[in-house]
Amino acid sequence: MLSVADNETITKTGPGTPMGEYLRRFWTPFLLEEELPVPDCAPVRVRLMSEDLVAFRDTSGRVGLVAAMCPHRGTDLFFGRNEEGGLRCAYHGWKYDVTGRCMDMPTETPESNFKDKVRVRAYETAEAGGIIWGYLGPKDKMPPLPHFPYFDLPEDQRIATKYLRECNFVQALEGGIDSVHTNFLHITLSRWHNTPEFIERRASHGEDLDIQYRAGDTAPRFFVHRTSGGFIVASRRVADEDNYYWRFNQYLLPFYTIPPRGAGGGHAFVPLDDVTCWSFNISTRADRPYSKEEIQVIKSGSIPVGPDDAGGLQNAERIPGTFTTVRNKANDFLIDRTMQRTQNFTGIVGTGNQDSMAQASMPAIMDRTQEHLGVTDLGIIAMRKLLLAEVRDLMEGIEPPEASDPEAYATKGTHFVEKQSVPLAECVAAREELMFGQARR
Numbered sequence: 001m002l003s004v005a006d007n008e009t010i011t012k013t014g015p016g017t018p019m020g021e022y023l024r025r026f027w028t029p030f031l032l033e034e035e036l037p038v039p040d041c042a043p044v045r046v047r048l049m050s051e052d053l054v055a056f057r058d059t060s061g062r063v064g065l066v067a068a069m070c071p072h073r074g075t076d077l078f079f080g081r082n083e084e085g086g087l088r089c090a091y092h093g094w095k096y097d098v099t100g101r102c103m104d105m106p107t108e109t110p111e112s113n114f115k116d117k118v119r120v121r122a123y124e125t126a127e128a129g130g131i132i133w134g135y136l137g138p139k140d141k142m143p144p145l146p147h148f149p150y151f152d153l154p155e156d157q158r159i160a161t162k163y164l165r166e167c168n169f170v171q172a173l174e175g176g177i178d179s180v181h182t183n184f185l186h187i188t189l190s191r192w193h194n195t196p197e198f199i200e201r202r203a204s205h206g207e208d209l210d211i212q213y214r215a216g217d218t219a220p221r222f223f224v225h226r227t228s229g230g231f232i233v234a235s236r237r238v239a240d241e242d243n244y245y246w247r248f249n250q251y252l253l254p255f256y257t258i259p260p261r262g263a264g265g266g267h268a269f270v271p272l273d274d275v276t277c278w279s280f281n282i283s284t285r286a287d288r289p290y291s292k293e294e295i296q297v298i299k300s301g302s303i304p305v306g307p308d309d310a311g312g313l314q315n316a317e318r319i320p321g322t323f324t325t326v327r328n329k330a331n332d333f334l335i336d337r338t339m340q341r342t343q344n345f346t347g348i349v350g351t352g353n354q355d356s357m358a359q360a361s362m363p364a365i366m367d368r369t370q371e372h373l374g375v376t377d378l379g380i381i382a383m384r385k386l387l388l389a390e391v392r393d394l395m396e397g398i399e400p401p402e403a404s405d406p407e408a409y410a411t412k413g414t415h416f417v418e419k420q421s422v423p424l425a426e427c428v429a430a431r432e433e434l435m436f437g438q439a440r441r
């Protein structure tokens with residue numbers, strides 16, 4: 001539970017709000033690279049932390065991120081012409097480059113220097129990992145980009161996607177941290193009822209710790225272990241009488257989660273405004289490239305769903321040409337009550353859609369004075385505490401150290417079985433190399 005004031009602080013991200021100022025100290029993912037595929041392509045509307053912006057790729061390939069409102073009389077630059085090194089407003093032809101400088105003002109006399117006095121607000125951008133990043137904070141505080149492990153993977157071993165979540169970003173982030181929901185929201189009925197078919201399936205997945213142990217204990221114990229980028233959310237389940245099954249999710253400030261599987265991909269929950277956010281999802285594979293078909297399927301979000309839709313697949317089929325899911329709040333996520341009775345827990349297809357249902361069916365900004373947190377909500381409580389403490393620090397002039405520590409992000413999650421006698425700190429120490437690699441040593 002949070003006080004009214006803390007809930008306000010943690011959820012509001014517009015310019016000038018405490019959380020808004022805090023988030024603006026970090027680089028922010030805002031587009032997939034393919035949204036601006038080639039120089040001089042069509043500009044794209046961007047809404048980020050309640051700012052209306054336009055992104056464009058100029059003739060030389062640089063990405064501009066500028067205020068949507070033309071500084072002349074306010075026409076939306078989304079309708080502008082992206083031509084010869086700048087974006088030209090469709091109303092009277094004023095033209096701006098990626099730095100916001102007015103390059104041309106054809107309505108003024110040739111001897112006028114008015115164009116040198118006019119700028120459109122422009123933000124720094126960068127490209128890495130198949131994603132376009134923006135920095136919306138004070139120029140003199142601009143940090144280096146965070147160094148996520150997937151930046152170093154070959155292009156065909158990582159796939160970045162995104163889709164819209166119709167709720168405040170903290171709700172989405174809390175869903176990423178709260179891994180206990182996977183025992184309910186995302187499971188099949190065979191797993192829920194532990195049917196003979198499911199037991200057989202578990203047995204046939206000898207190597208798959210997740211399948212073997214996760215379903216067996218629906219009330220895992222949670223712990224957090226602070227790292228330089230955030231913390232490890234450690235969940236501990238009883239594997240057998242001698243061993244625990246541990247899962248180490250990573251929470252990285254301000255809005256990233258990295259699940260235990262994969263080669264260091266994960267999620268970013270980025271506010272468009274206070275009632276919608278992007279779920280950015282980075283799928284990774286360490287050992288071999290994705291095939292063309294796999295890329296196509298993951299990009300579209302229409303991952304085929306078998307009778308067993310319990311996997312960690314981010315299945316959230318998009319309306320073609322958009323990043324809005326076919327199953328969404330307006331159509332009750334196409335809930336199928338027969339499916340809910342006979343097949344899976346929710347009657348909703350796709351883990352991504354199931355997450356969206358859980359998070360977007362709360363009030364768009366959840367009133368956290370009304371909740372009742374239990375023992376499995378420990379990671380969420382820790383995240384709120386850490387975020388709020390950092391926001392308060394910034395209000396007192398203390399900059400978030402994580403924002404300027406790119407290597408704090410060069411980390412992965414993991415999961416393993418370990419003797420019950422080994423304490424958490426030792427489990428972490430033994431996996432330091434695996435999770436943090438050379439960078440932290």
Ligand code: FES
Pocket residue numbers: 070071072073074075089090091092093094
């Ligand atoms: S409103 Fe953009 S040039 Fe006039």
Ligand SMILES: [Fe+2]
Pocket residue numbers: 175181182185186351355
């Ligand atoms: Fe989920």
